[in-house]
Structures are given as C-alpha cells and as structure tokens.
Amino acid sequence: MQLDTLISQFQKKDEKAFEELYNMYSDSMHGVIYNIVRDHEIAEEVMQDVFIKAWHKSDSYNSSKGRFFTWILNIARNAAIDKTRSKAFKNSGKNLNTEFFVDILETADNLNDKVDAIGIGRYVKALGEKCKKIIEYLYFKGYTQKETSEELDIPIGTIKTRNRNCIKDLRTMVLE
Amino acid sequence: METKDYIDSGILELFVAGQLTDNKNKEVQEMMLKHPEVLREVLEIETAVIKLSSAMAPRDNKHLLKLIKDKLKLNGQDVKVISINKPKYNWLTYTGWAAALIVGAGMLWTLNQNQQLEVKVSDAEIEKAYLEIQIEEAKTDLAVKDNLLNVLRDRNIISVPLGGQGDFADSYAKVYWNKADNSIYLDAQGLPDAPEGKVWQVWSLTLNPLTPKSLGTIDNFNSDDNKIFNIVNANESQAFGITLEPVGGSETPTMEQLYTLGVVSQP
Numbered sequence: 223m224q225l226d227t228l229i230s231q232f233q234k235k236d237e238k239a240f241e242e243l244y245n246m247y248s249d250s251m252h253g254v255i256y257n258i259v260r261d262h263e264i265a266e267e268v269m270q271d272v273f274i275k276a277w278h279k280s281d282s283y284n285s286s287k288g289r290f291f292t293w294i295l296n297i298a299r300n301a302a303i304d305k306t307r308s309k310a311f312k313n314s315g316k317n318l319n320t321e322f323f324v325d326i327l328e329t330a331d332n333l334n335d336k337v338d339a340i341g342i343g344r345y346v347k348a349l350g351e352k353c354k355k356i357i358e359y360l361y362f363k364g365y366t367q368k369e370t371s372e373e374l375d376i377p378i379g380t381i382k383t384r385n386r387n388c389i390k391d392l393r394t395m396v397l398e
Numbered sequence: 399m400e401t402k403d404y405i406d407s408g409i410l411e412l413f414v415a416g417q418l419t420d421n422k423n424k425e426v427q428e429m430m431l432k433h434p435e436v437l438r439e440v441l442e443i444e445t446a447v448i449k450l451s452s453a454m455a456p457r458d459n460k461h462l463l464k465l466i467k468d469k470l471k472l473n474g475q476d477v478k479v480i481s482i483n484k485p486k487y488n489w490l491t492y493t494g495w496a497a498a499l500i501v502g503a504g505m506l507w508t509l510n511q512n513q514q515l516e517v518k519v520s521d522a523e524i525e526k527a528y529l530e531i532q533i534e535e536a537k538t539d540l541a542v543k544d545n546l547l548n549v550l551r552d553r554n555i556i557s558v559p560l561g562g563q564g565d566f567a568d569s570y571a572k573v574y575w576n577k578a579d580n581s582i583y584l585d586a587q588g589l590p591d592a593p594e595g596k597v598w599q600v601w602s603l604t605l606n607p608l609t610p611k612s613l614g615t616i617d618n619f620n621s622d623d624n625k626i627f628n629i630v631n632a633n634e635s636q637a638f639g640i641t642l643e644p645v646g647g648s649e650t651p652t653m654e655q656l657y658t659l660g661v662v663s664q665p
Binding site (some may be wrong): 237240241244245247248249250251252253254256257262265266269270273274277285286287288289291292293295296323326327342343346357360361362364366367382383385386389392393396397 | 406407408409411412413414415416417418420423424427440442443444445446447448449450451452453454455456457459462463465466467469470472
C-alpha cells in the first residue's frame with residue numbers, strides 16, 4: 223500500500239493503518255526516545271504517549287509540511303525531552319549530557335532482531351566524531367542548525383553541507 | 399536550479415530532520431512531486447535515519463502496540479475515545495459523603511435534643527423553685543394556723559360572739575380574748591370589705607355607764623386573707639363593738655355605723 227493512502231486511512235481513524243504505521247516507525251521512535259531518556263521503562267512509557275498522541279492529533283499532519291516520519295519524529299523527540307524535564311526524571315539523577323546514540327549501538331544487550339544493530343554499530347563507529355554529533359543533534363535531539371553550530375563550534379553556513387556528507391556516509395553504511 | 403545542485407545543497411537532509419520553515423517544506427514537497435530523483439533521494443535519507451534510529455531501539459516493542467490500542471479502546475470495536483480517568487468518584491467517595499451527612503445530621507439532632515432538654519430542665523427548675531415557695535408558704539401558713547388553733551384552744555380564752563346590729567343584721571364577728579396576755583383575736587370574717595375612705599374600728603366597752611374605748615382601726619382588713627386580727631387589749635372590757643369609721647378612725651364610735659356588738663359573758 224502506498225504511504226499516502228496509509229496515512230489518509232490512519233487520519234480516518236483506521237485501526238489497521240495505525241498498526242501498519244506503528245510497525246513501520248515504532249523501532250525508530252523507540253530508538254530516538256531511548257537515546258534521550260536512557261531508561262527502558264520510561265522509554266516504553268513515552269512510546270505509548272507518542273503513539274496515543276499521534277492517533278489523537280492525526281488531523282494535524284499535512285504532507286505539504288513534511289514527511290510523516292518527520293512529523294512523528296518531532297512528537298517523539300518533544301515527548302522524550304519533556305519527560306527528561308519532569309521533576310521525577312530529574313530526581314532520578316541521570317546525567318544525559320555526555321551520552322550519544324553511538325553508545326547504545328555499542329552495548330551488547332541490544333536484542334532487536336529486525337535490524338542488524340551490531341553491524342550498523344560497527345559501521346557507524348567509522349563515522350567521524352563531528353558526523354556522529356551532527357546526526358545526534360539534528361535528527362535525534364531536534365536541535366536547530368544554529369544550536370548545532372554553537373554546540374560543535376562550526377560555522378552555521380557549513381552545517382547543511384557537513385550534514386549532507388555525513389548522511390551520505392551513513393547511507394553507504396546502512397543501505398548497502 | 400538544477401536538480402542535482404538542489405540535492406547536493408543538503409536541503410533534503412534538513413527536510414527529513416524537520417529543520418526547515420513551512421515555505422521551504424512546501425518547496426521541497428513540490429520538488430519531490432516534480433522530480434522523481436528528489437523523491438528517491440528523500441526516501442533514501444529517511445530510510446538511512448530510520449535504520450540508524452531503529453538500531454538504537456533497546457528492545458522489542460510489539461507488546462506496546464497492544465497497550466496503546468487498549469488505551470485508545472481499539473480492539474476491533476467501534477472507535478471511541480474515552481477518558482482514561484473516568485471513574486472520578488468511586489463508591490468510597492459516595493460512602494464517605496453519605497457517612498459525613500449522617501454524622502452531621504446526627505449531630506444536629508443531638509444538639510437540638512440537648513437544647514430541648516436544657517429548656518425542659520430550666521422549666522423544671524423554675525417549677526421546682528415555685529413549688530418550694532408554695533411549700534414554704536404552706537408551712538408558714540400551717541404554722542400560723544397551728545398557732546391560731548393553739549390560741550383558740552387555750553383554756554384561758556374567752557369567746558365573745560358579736561351579732562349584727564340594726565340594718566347590719568347579716569354581719570357577725572367573734573372575739574377571742576386571752577386575759578393572760580392582754581390580747582384579743584378578732585375573727586371578722588362576717589364583715590364586708592370596708593368601702594373606699596372607710597376603715598373598721600374596734601371598740602372595747604364598759605356598760606355602766608356605757609364607755610367606749612378604741613382598740614384601733616383595722617387598716618389591712620380588705621387585703622387580709624383569714625380576717626383574723628391580733629389586737630392588744632389591756633382593758634377590763636365588758637363588751638366589744640365594731641363600727642365603720644372614716645380613714646384614721648374616730649374619737650367616739652359612730653352609732654349609726656355600729657355593725658356588730660357582743661357582750662362578754664362572765665364566767
């Protein structure tokens with residue numbers, strides 16, 4: 223089924239379409255959320271919140287504004303970041319500042335069999351440090367180009383092309 | 399702009415990341431529709447990011463779909479969004495309020511009962527005080543009457559009946575004279591109330607010659623209950639008479655107003 227058709231059925235509150243979209247994006251969102259909250263239970267909590275919110279707010283998605291993936295990625299990032307700002311989360315004493323998605327790929331307890339996480343991890347390691355960070359900030363943390371440039375101490379004008387090259391490298395690694 | 403340049407600019411990567419403005423998003427969308435290679439590029443970027451992030455998923459999440467569907471009430475049934483926290487008030491809340499109401503009503507009832515009882519106690523106390531006064535009065539009355547009876551039973555007492563005179567034949571009185579203590583008890587129950595401006599005056603008489611001597615006026619006659627008056631009498635009286643006189647009394651009795659008269663019978 224075409225993605226456009228699937229999405230419009232989902233917007234008509236079609237349960238099957240919702241299930242299919244969940245299967246398409248749940249792992250990705252789970253990864254993004256976990257990367258931010260770094261807690262299995264909390265990540266699963268946020269996962270539920272994200273897809274429930276997507277269901278209720280399905281009307282707010284419009285293809286002219288971007289990709290469906292980008293839309294739900296935005297919901298997931300915001301929900302996860304909101305969670306880390308909650309009082310209960312802060313009291314748990316987690317220090318998230320120094321952690322990157324690469325750490326997750328390197329840990330051995332990844333039981334996800336749908337993607338070759340270990341294989342991808344091996345490739346991603348080969349990415350330059352700046353690339354890992356650009357991808358982390360722009361895609362997984364939702365930083366703006368300006369915030370990313372400040373964080374990495376590189377000119378804002380070069381972010382776009384730097385990112386283009388990093389994604390090109392990533393594509394050759396994961397899409398071969 | 400050439401399609402290749404457009405792709406190489408890196409705008410598509412930012413598009414997937416959600417970093418563009420609404421206008422730029424629209425522009426990319428149009429480019430995707432016009433140029434299949436732009437669409438293909440976007441799909442590849444998106445797929446790469448999805449693959450990478452999926453590799454970061456810490457564990458399987460199939461079970462979460464069921465939880466989500468449960469929360470959305472999507473289990474092959476009609477789609478209805480029902481608030482999760484619907485049973486806001488459970489039986490405990492209702493029971494609690496009911497209990498509070500019952501206790502409150504009970505307290506009000508008790509308070510009311512208490513007030514009623516207090517009023518009753520107060521009434522009873524007033525009644526008790528009133529009865530005590532009555533008992534005290536009765537006791538006093540009894541003492542007076544006992545005293546009176548003792549006086550009348552005294553063997554030294556001389557009883558003198560006074561009969562009605564002339565126009566006042568219906569009137570009568572009785573004098574009880576105790577010579578030992580020089581006092582008389584006048585029982586004047588057979589006399590009418592003294593009219594306004596008049597008083598009864600009691601006389602001691604000696605007969606030969608007829609000499610009246612005033613024993614005084616009975617100023618409290620009308621208000622007295624038992625109409626028995628204790629009067630000092632140190633005279634050698636031979637008779638007693640009662641006349642109606644102007645207030646303050648008279649020097650000599652007004653014979654037209656002689657109501658009763660009685661002679662002391664000598665033993």
